[in-house]
Amino acid sequence: xxxxxxxxxxxxxxxxxxxxxxxxxxxxxxxxxxxxxxxxxxxxxxxxxxxxxxxxxxxxxxxxxxxxxxxxxxxxxxxxxxxxxxxxxxxxxxxxxxxxxxxxxxxxxxxxxxxxxxxxxxxxxxxxxxxxxxxxxxxxxxxxxxxxxxxxxxxxxxxxxxxxxxxxxxxxxxxxxxxxxxxxxxxxxxxxxxxxxxxxxxxxxxxxxxxxxxxxxxxxxxxxxxxxxxxxxxxxxxxxxxxxxxxxxxxxxxxxxxxxxxxxxxxxxxxxxxxxxxxxxxxxxxxxxxxxxxxxxxxxxxxxxxxxxxxxxxxxxxxxxxxxxxxxxxxxxxxxxxxxxxxxxxxxxxxxxxxxxxxxxxxxxxxxxxxxxxxxxxxxxxxxxxxxxxxxxxxxxxxxxxxxxxxxxxxxxxxxxxxxxxxxxxxxxxxxxxxxxxxxxxxxxxxxxxxxxxxxxxxxxxxxxxxxxxxxxxxxxxxxxxxxxxxxxxxxxxxxxxxxxxxxxxxxxxxxxxxxxxxxxxxxxxxxxxxxxxxxxxxxxxxxxxxxxxxxxxxxxxxxxxxxxxxxxxxxxxxxxxxxxxxxxxxxxxxxxxxxxxxxxxxxxxxxxxxxxxxxxxxxxxxxxxxxxxxxxxxxxxxxxxxxxxxxxxxxxxxxxxxxxxxxxxxxxxxxxxxxxxxxxxxxxxxxxxxxxxxxxxxxxxxxxxxxxxxxxxxxxxxxxxxxxxxxxxxxxxxxxxxxxxxxxxxxxxxxxxxxxxxxxxxxxxxxxxxxxxxxxxxxxxxxxxxxxxxxxxxxxxxxxx
Amino acid sequence: xxxxxxxxxxxxxxxxxxxxxxxxxxxxxxxxxxxxxxxxxxxxxxxxxxxxxxxxxxxxxxxxxxxxxxxxxxxxxxxxxxxxxxxxxxxxxxxxxxxxxxxxxxxxxxxxxxxxxxxxxxxxxxxxxxxxxxxxxxxxxxxxxx
Numbered sequence: 027x028x029x030x031x032x033x034x035x036x037x038x039x040x041x042x043x044x045x046x047x048x049x050x051x052x053x054x055x056x057x058x059x060x061x062x063x064x065x066x067x068x069x070x071x072x073x074x075x076x077x078x079x080x081x082x083x084x085x086x087x088x089x090x091x092x093x094x095x096x097x098x099x100x101x102x103x104x105x106x107x108x109x110x111x112x113x114x115x116x117x118x119x120x121x122x123x124x125x126x127x128x129x130x131x132x133x134x135x136x137x138x139x140x141x142x143x144x145x146x147x148x149x150x151x152x153x154x155x156x157x158x159x160x161x162x163x164x165x166x167x168x169x170x171x172x173x174x175x176x177x178x179x180x181x182x183x184x185x186x187x188x189x190x191x192x193x194x195x196x197x198x199x200x201x202x203x204x205x206x207x208x209x210x211x212x213x214x215x216x217x218x219x220x221x222x223x224x225x226x227x228x229x230x231x232x233x234x235x236x237x238x239x240x241x242x243x244x245x246x247x248x249x250x251x252x253x254x255x256x257x258x259x260x261x262x263x264x265x266x267x268x269x270x271x272x273x274x275x276x277x278x279x280x281x282x283x284x285x286x287x288x289x290x291x292x293x294x295x296x297x298x299x300x301x302x303x304x305x306x307x308x309x310x311x312x313x314x315x316x317x318x319x320x321x322x323x324x325x326x327x328x329x330x331x332x333x334x335x336x337x338x339x340x341x342x343x344x345x346x347x348x349x350x351x352x353x354x355x356x357x358x359x360x361x362x363x364x365x366x367x368x369x370x371x372x373x374x375x376x377x378x379x380x381x382x383x384x385x386x387x388x389x390x391x392x393x394x395x396x397x398x399x400x401x402x403x404x405x406x407x408x409x410x411x412x413x414x415x416x417x418x419x420x421x422x423x424x425x426x427x428x429x430x431x432x433x434x435x436x437x438x439x440x441x442x443x444x445x446x447x448x449x450x451x452x453x454x455x456x457x458x459x460x461x462x463x464x465x466x467x468x469x470x471x472x473x474x475x476x477x478x479x480x481x482x483x484x485x486x487x488x489x490x491x492x493x494x495x496x497x498x499x500x501x502x503x504x505x506x507x508x509x510x511x512x513x514x515x516x517x518x519x520x521x522x523x524x525x526x527x528x529x530x531x532x533x534x535x536x537x538x539x540x541x542x543x544x545x546x547x548x549x550x551x552x553x554x555x556x557x558x559x560x561x562x563x564x565x566x567x568x569x570x571x572x573x574x575x576x577x578x579x580x581x582x583x584x585x586x587x588x589x590x591x592x593x594x595x596x597x598x599x600x601x602x603x604x605x606x607x608x609x610x611x612x613x614x615x616x617x618x619x620x621x622x623x624x625x626x627x628x629x630x631x632x633x634x635x636x637x638x639x640x641x642x643x644x645x646x647x648x649x650x651x652x653x654x655x656x657x658x659x660x661x662x663x664x665x666x667x668x669x670x671x672x673x674x675x676x677x678x679x680x681x682x683x684x685x686x687x688x689x690x691x692x693x694x695x696x697x698x699x700x701x702x703x704x705x706x707x708x709x710x711x712x713x714x715x716x717x718x719x720x721x722x723x724x725x726x727x728x729x730x731x732x733x734x735x736x737x738x739x740x741x742x743x744x745x746x747x748x749x750x751x752x753x754x755x756x757x758x759x760x761x762x763x764x765x766x767x768x769x770x771x772x773x774x775x776x777x778x779x780x781x782x783x784x785x786x787x788x789x790x791x792x793x794x795x796x797x798x799x800x801x802x803x804x805x806x807x808x809x810x811x812x813x814x815x816x817x818x819x820x821x822x823x824x825x826x827x828x
Numbered sequence: 829x830x831x832x833x834x835x836x837x838x839x840x841x842x843x844x845x846x847x848x849x850x851x852x853x854x855x856x857x858x859x860x861x862x863x864x865x866x867x868x869x870x871x872x873x874x875x876x877x878x879x880x881x882x883x884x885x886x887x888x889x890x891x892x893x894x895x896x897x898x899x900x901x902x903x904x905x906x907x908x909x910x911x912x913x914x915x916x917x918x919x920x921x922x923x924x925x926x927x928x929x930x931x932x933x934x935x936x937x938x939x940x941x942x943x944x945x946x947x948x949x950x951x952x953x954x955x956x957x958x959x960x961x962x963x964x965x966x967x968x969x970x971x972x973x974x
Contacts, residue, residue, distance in 0.1 A: 094878050094923060098925075098927070098928060099922065102925075
């Protein structure tokens with residue numbers, strides 16, 4: 027709203043007066059108009075009425091005059107009527123014609139014509155018969171008489187109205203002046219002089235506190251209070267802010283961290299002294315000097331900071347990055363820069379020196395991928411490198427690479443025998459020898475234990491890879507220094523070529539492993555390439571493994587029994603339990619085809635328990651039938667000692683009510699080799715429980731006589747390989763003779779296995795071997811056929827067959 | 829309805845009153861040579877109240893009244909225009925003022941009237957039928973109108 031300054035605009039009083047006067051005049055004029063019209067109508071009516079009444083008074087005379095048509099009387103009558111000031115002209119007519127007519131003298135024709143318009147016509151009846159009209163009186167009233175009345179009336183009303191108006195305006199002006207204009211002027215004056223901050227407030231003065239202006243005064247005072255309070259608060263806040271500012275300024279100035287505010291283009295608008303130190307800004311630049319651009323500083327990667335700034339501003343994100351800064355002394359520093367957008371295309375930044383942290387991180391990262399012993403990459407490091415190399419090849423910059431897995435043959439044995447320090451020095455030597463065989467760009471890693479790996483970038487054909495493999499094999503074959511004693515070790519290498527032998531890391535690693543296994547299986551000291559057949563073999567083994575697990579559940583294993591014959595007693599004394607696998611698809615599978623895998627995978631434990639259970643069932647059956655037979659079970663090295671604890675064996679025989687002496691456990695020399703102490707206690711515990719122990723395949727391994735002494739066994743079984751050529755090979759015969767003689771001297775029983783013909787039998791009998799097992803007497807038979815086989819053997823000893 | 833009924837009742841009252849008071853019947857008579865056989869009531873009114881100055885035959889009419897205060901005169905005007913004599917006198921008073929018309933000449937009595945009518949050719953008068961004689965002719969009978 028526009029307010030006019032006092033004096034220039036029209037005052038409230040003036041406006042109110044004008045409004046009142048003009049509206050009063052308007053209303054007055056309308057009122058006068060209405061009055062004039064109404065008065066006119068009424069005056070006319072009254073005139074008519076008065077004239078009518080006048081006519082009434084002369085009616086009887088007029089009646090007589092008309093009845094007798096007396097003109098003199100009529101004339102007299104007309105003259106009499108004209109005496110009335112309101113009558114202008116009179117005509118009296120009888121039925122036969124005008125009796126008399128009179129008009130006021132000195133009246134114009136126009137006035138007469140106007141008077142004729144308001145003419146009063148009064149019919150006159152006979153004095154003796156009211157139904158008979160005998161004439162009429164025509165009376166023209168004087169219009170001027172009416173107008174005079176109207177004018178008088180209007181003048182009167184007008185005067186009254188003007189008086190009223192004058193009184194009204196005066197009263198309103200007085201009231202307004204007193205109640206509104208003066209108080210407002212007073213308030214205005216007070217407001218001009220008032221100092222609200224000093225506590226001045228508007229005085230209520232002559233204003234009625236309850237009225238509008240009183241309310242206004244109260245409101246103005248309340249507003250003044252509020253404003254003063256706000257100003258107070260504001261001042262306190264300002265003081266607080268100044269205090270805070272000083273405080274933060276101190277923090278800002280003394281911080282070790284560089285703090286700045288910069289524009290999107292990198293120009294620094296504000297910064298603290300620490301920033302200058304970090305950025306090595308010249309000392310002469312004052313703290314407040316602007317115009318230094320962050321982008322012109324010597325960054326190692328000049329494009330990083332502009333990108334960071336742009337992203338921070340454009341995406342309104344707080345961003346952090348470690349940037350490398352070239353220090354004046356030639357070293358680089360790592361600076362952590364955190365940028366926060368603060369609006370208006372500006373960022374607030376915090377810079378701190380994180381060089382030490384970066385170095386620590388780098389070192390940690392390096393350690394994470396480095397083998398601490400040899401200083402070359404470790405397995406995670408290798409995998410990273412492999413991934414990188416694969417990426418490299420798939421992106422097309424290289425065709426492929428060779429990947430080698432290198433294993434030191436027999437390292438474990440040396441380590442066990444000579445101790446860790448020797449082992450470590452050998453590993454270190456091996457890693458440096460491998461490195462010496464390779465180019466700088468090749469990567470060598472220690473995968474763990476005595477296994478190494480090498481990545482040969484760009485070597486993508488077998489011939490090149492083979493030459494490198496050959497070189498490494500030769501280098502690792504050279505003797506090592508084991509604290510003075512030369513140590514001989516071989517190395518096996520599995521080689522795979524990327525991408526032919528595996529396009530992803532797990533496949534490549536597995537295939538290299540397979541190739542390595544092949545090299546080892548072939549005797550070690552050589553390299554072997556991966557070929558898909560290996561993968562197939564591996565696949566077959568996996569299938570076999572699954573099948574074996576299923577076989578246990580499906581009850582596909584069968585225990586076959588091969589009788590053992592006592593030559594002196596001429597009877598069957600027991601049997602060896604031999605496992606057979608009746609595969610649901612592949613038919614009968616011989617033990618050699620699955621037992622090694624079962625041993626490898628540990629499944630032999632479950633199979634062994636099944637065999638134990640089955641053997642106990644058989645023995646219990648024989649016991650019920652009154653047969654005096656033992657049953658021997660083959661125990662694998664993997665089952666000793668945890669796979670088949672003595673308690674389990676004992677529990678099995680007890681459950682089935684079998685005499686422990688009936689169950690024989692056949693072990694091989696290998697079992698004794700693995701873990702001497704634990705194997706010994708296992709053996710002893712079982713023997714003390716009453717079980718007998720046979721040493722199987724005697725003669726094929728170390729056949730150390732000391733073992734026979736150390737391990738408590740009851741019987742040795744001469745391996746069938748010696749028996750097979752007993753007739754033809756003198757050496758074999760000598761060996762068998764020696765074994766029998768030795769056993770006898772150690773009071774051990776001897777069982778000859780694989781006796782296939784009568785000649786072998788005869789020789790063994792001659793050598794003094796009393797227990798025979800082999801096809802000569804019986805093939806391994808299923809338990810159902812065992813009784814029959816035993817009977818047939820018994821029959822063969824009858825005199826007619828002997 | 830009321831408006832119509834009122835004059836009717838007045839008329840009936842007016843008719844009953846003379847019938848009781850004046851058992852003797854009033855008749856209007858004229859000179860035998862007047863040339864008039866019968867007169868209507870209106871004609872009688874016009875002649876006696878000064879409106880017509882001539883008889884229907886063209887002869888100047890000379891109406892004659894019984895003396896003031898006679899019962900017949902009062903009965904006559906009552907019957908004729910239903911006015912009392914005061915009214916009739918007031919009426920004539922106004923007309924006399926102009927001088928153009930004069931009221932019927934005043935007889936001394938019925939005999940006088942009979943004589944006047946029988947002697948004067950244009951004379952018209954009224955009397956009781958009982959006092960009638962052959963010298964005059966009856967031109968209007970109130971009873972005949974009934």
